[in-house]
Amino acid sequence: MSSPVVNKGAPNAAFYTPVQDPPAGTALDPATAPxxxxxxxxxxxxxQNRFVVSPMCQYSADDGHLTDxxxxxxxxxxxxxxxxxxVEATAVTPNGRITPQCPGMWKDSHITPLKRVVDFAHSQGQKVGIQLAHAGRKASTVAPWIRPANALTELAPPEDGGWADNVWxxxxxKFDEGYxxxxxxxxxxxxxLVQAFADAAKRSVAAGVDTIEIHGAHGYLISEFLSPLSNKRTDQYGGSFENRTRMLLEVIAAVRAAIPETMPLLLRISATEWMEALGEPSxxxxxxxxxxxxxxxxxxxxLDVSSGGNNPLRHIDVKGILANPYYQVDLAGKIREALKKEGHELLIGAVGxxxxxxxxxSIVQEGKPAAAHDSGSVEVVEESSGRTTQADLVLAARQYLREPEFPLRVAHQLGVEVKWPNQYHRAGWAKDQKL
Known part of the structure; x- marks a missing residue:
C-alpha cells in the first residue's frame, strides 16, 4: 500500500505552515549552479545561497520594539x-538609537517581537541575523521623510522622545549642522557600552537569531572611535591605531563571549571615509x-564591507561611481585579496x-567566470567582472525594496533552476521569458 499524500507542516513551528524542503532560493542542481x-x-x-538582506532602517519601532x-x-x-x-540597526542603549522610532535590544521586552520574526523565518527554512549598534553623535534625529526641506537632518524634540542632551x-x-x-x-x-553590547547579544540569542552583526560603519559610534577625524582622545581609546580600535575589539570580545560557539559573528565597517583628499589622517x-x-x-x-558616513565633507567621485558601480565592491575585493595573501581565514561580504x-x-564567482556581458542595466567591465572573487556573500538593501524577489529573479536571469516557496510554485517565469 502506498503512503498517504500529506501536506506536511514545518517542524517546531508554533503554527501550521507547509514545510519548505528545500527552502526557497535553493538551487535544484547545486553542482552546476554558479x-x-x-x-x-x-x-x-x-x-543555501549567497544572498543576504542588508539591514534597512525603517524608523517604525515603538519604544524600541519591532512592530507588525x-x-x-x-x-x-x-x-x-x-x-x-x-534586522536593521538595533540600539544596545536607549541613547544609541538614530531616531526615537528605531529598534532596540536594551531590555527584555524587546525579545518577544524579534522572536516572532525569527520563528517565522525558521518555519520557512531561512536564517535571520540582527545588527547591534550605537548611533553615537548621529543619534536623536528624526526620520528622513519628516525633515525640513533641504535639511541634512533635524533634531528630534523632547516631546517626540529626543535626547539631544545625552548624545555620546x-x-x-558634532557631525554637522542639524546634529x-x-x-x-x-x-x-x-x-x-561594551557590557550593553554583550547584554543585547544575549537577548538576541534568546530570541533565536542565527547570527549577530556588530555595526562599526557609517559614522556611528564604533566608526567614530576608529577615525582620527572624529576621535581626538588622548587616553587609551584615542591616538594610535591600537587605541582607536580598542573599543571595537572589546565589543567583539564581549559579544563573542555572550553567544554560542557555533553562532557566526559578523562585523560591518566603512572601509574608507573617502576623506583622503583632506590631507590629514583619516x-x-x-x-x-x-x-x-x-x-x-x-x-x-x-567582514561586511561598506564605506563612508562619518564626515559630510567626504569626497566620492560621482562620475567614477556611475562608470564603475563596483566602486564599493572593489574595496571588499582588495581586503579579501590582502587577507588571502597572508593566509587569514575571514569571509567577506560585499554591498553597494x-x-x-x-x-x-561576478562578485562571488569562484574560478574563471563566464564571459562578461550586458545584463540589461550594468555593462560589466573586465577588471571588475569577477575574474578575481571579490566576496563570499552579496548584501543588498534598496534593490530588495524594488524587488523583494531579487534572488528568484537573478536565478531566472542566470538560467539557474531554484526552489520557489511551495505556495508560489505556479508563479515561476517561463524558461526563455525576458525580465
Missing part, C-alpha cells in the same frame, strides 16, 4: 529565497586591511549598488 547559488557554511550556520510593520517588511524577503535576512561620541565634535552637540564618553561609559583602506587581519583571532567570521544578476554573480 557560486552565487551554492551553499556556504559559517560556523554552525549554513546558507517589521514583521511584514522582513517576511517578504524571507519567503522569496534570501538565505539570510538581517568619542570626542565632543546634536555630543558629549565625550568617559571610560566608565565605554565600559558600560580612516582608510590600509587601516581597514590592518583591522581585518586581527578579526579572525578575535572571533569574527565575516548590487542591482542585477551578472553583477551579483
Amino acid at each position: 557560486t552565487l547559488f551554492q551553499p556556504l557554511s559559517i560556523r554552525g550556520m549554513t546558507l 510593520w517589521h514583521f511584514a517588511h522582513l517576511s517578504q524577503f524571507v519567503i522569496r529565497g534570501s538565505a539570510l535576512t538581517i 561620541a568619542p570626542s565632543a565634535l 546634536p552637540e555630543p558629549k565625550a564618553m568617559t571610560v566608565e561609559q565605554i565600559k558600560e 580612516w582608510d583602506l590600509e587601516q581597514s586591511i590592518r583591522l581585518a587581519k586581527l578579526l579572525p583571532a578575535a572571533g569574527v567570521d565575516l 549598488m548590487i542591482t542585477n544578476a551578472e553583477m551579483a554573480r
Whole structure:
C-alpha cells in the first residue's frame, strides 16, 4: 500500500505552515549552479545561497520594539529565497538609537517581537541575523521623510522622545549642522557600552537569531572611535591605531563571549571615509586591511564591507561611481585579496549598488567566470567582472525594496533552476521569458 499524500507542516513551528524542503532560493542542481547559488557554511550556520538582506532602517519601532510593520517588511524577503535576512540597526542603549522610532535590544521586552520574526523565518527554512549598534553623535534625529526641506537632518524634540542632551561620541565634535552637540564618553561609559553590547547579544540569542552583526560603519559610534577625524582622545581609546580600535575589539570580545560557539559573528565597517583628499589622517583602506587581519583571532567570521558616513565633507567621485558601480565592491575585493595573501581565514561580504544578476554573480564567482556581458542595466567591465572573487556573500538593501524577489529573479536571469516557496510554485517565469 502506498503512503498517504500529506501536506506536511514545518517542524517546531508554533503554527501550521507547509514545510519548505528545500527552502526557497535553493538551487535544484547545486553542482552546476554558479557560486552565487551554492551553499556556504559559517560556523554552525549554513546558507543555501549567497544572498543576504542588508539591514534597512525603517524608523517604525515603538519604544524600541519591532512592530507588525517589521514583521511584514522582513517576511517578504524571507519567503522569496534570501538565505539570510538581517534586522536593521538595533540600539544596545536607549541613547544609541538614530531616531526615537528605531529598534532596540536594551531590555527584555524587546525579545518577544524579534522572536516572532525569527520563528517565522525558521518555519520557512531561512536564517535571520540582527545588527547591534550605537548611533553615537548621529543619534536623536528624526526620520528622513519628516525633515525640513533641504535639511541634512533635524533634531528630534523632547516631546517626540529626543535626547539631544545625552548624545555620546568619542570626542565632543558634532557631525554637522542639524546634529546634536555630543558629549565625550568617559571610560566608565565605554565600559558600560561594551557590557550593553554583550547584554543585547544575549537577548538576541534568546530570541533565536542565527547570527549577530556588530555595526562599526557609517559614522556611528564604533566608526567614530576608529577615525582620527572624529576621535581626538588622548587616553587609551584615542591616538594610535591600537587605541582607536580598542573599543571595537572589546565589543567583539564581549559579544563573542555572550553567544554560542557555533553562532557566526559578523562585523560591518566603512572601509574608507573617502576623506583622503583632506590631507590629514583619516580612516582608510590600509587601516581597514590592518583591522581585518586581527578579526579572525578575535572571533569574527565575516567582514561586511561598506564605506563612508562619518564626515559630510567626504569626497566620492560621482562620475567614477556611475562608470564603475563596483566602486564599493572593489574595496571588499582588495581586503579579501590582502587577507588571502597572508593566509587569514575571514569571509567577506560585499554591498553597494548590487542591482542585477551578472553583477551579483561576478562578485562571488569562484574560478574563471563566464564571459562578461550586458545584463540589461550594468555593462560589466573586465577588471571588475569577477575574474578575481571579490566576496563570499552579496548584501543588498534598496534593490530588495524594488524587488523583494531579487534572488528568484537573478536565478531566472542566470538560467539557474531554484526552489520557489511551495505556495508560489505556479508563479515561476517561463524558461526563455525576458525580465
